[in-house]
Every structure is written in structure tokens, then in C-alpha cells.
Amino acid sequence: MKTANVADLRNNFAVIAAWIADGETVSIQKRGKPFAKLVPANEGVERPMPKIDFAGRLRKIWGDRVFSDMEVAAMRAAELEGEEG
Numbered sequence: 760m761k762t763a764n765v766a767d768l769r770n771n772f773a774v775i776a777a778w779i780a781d782g783e784t785v786s787i788q789k790r791g792k793p794f795a796k797l798v799p800a801n802e803g804v805e806r807p808m809p810k811i812d813f814a815g816r817l818r819k820i821w822g823d824r825v826f827s828d829m830e831v832a833a834m835r836a837a838e839l840e841g842e843e844g
Contacts, residue, residue, distance in 0.1 A: 762786045765794070 761778050763785055768775060778785055779799050787795040826834075 760784045760786050762788060764788045 761775075761783050763771075763775050765787065768787065775785055775797070779797055782799050784799070785797040786793055787797060
């Protein structure tokens with residue numbers, strides 16, 4: 760087990776993080792006495808990404824609305840006028 764103090768955590772965290780990434784447990788000392796242990800997280804455990812239903816969100820906002828080509832052109836023209844003005 761490797762040992763580091765609180766100042767090492769602040770000043771050399773990259774080194775300590777590399778030890779932990781290599782599977783090493785690190786004992787943290789505060790004023791020369793054991794304070795905490797940093798252990799590697801379980802490698803097989805990952806947080807699942809939340810599934811976002813983008814199509815469902817669009818349906819909730821717009822419903823079954825389909826814009827015609829003329830409506831899209833009018834919206835784009837209005838955006839351009841807003842940018843110029």
C-alpha cells in the first residue's frame with residue numbers, strides 16, 4: 760500500500776491518481792496519522808447512460824405538426840431579419 764499526505768493530494772494528485780488507476784490502495788495521512796484510504800473503484804461497475812427519448816420530446820413540444828416549405832421559409836426569413844436588425 761502506498762502512502763501520501765494531504766499536501767501530496769493537493770500538489771501531486773496526478774501521481775496519486777495514477778497509483779489508484781494501477782490498482783494500488785493509497786493510505787492518506789494527516790499530521791502523520793492515518794486519515795483515510797483511497798481504493799480503486801470496481802472496474803466492472805459503470806454508470807449506465809440515461810436513455811433520452813428525443814423523438815418523444817419533440818412530439819411533446821410540437822405534437823404531430825408538420826411545417827410546410829412556405830412556413831419553414833417564412834421562419835428562416837424572420838430569423839434573418841432578427842439578426843440584421
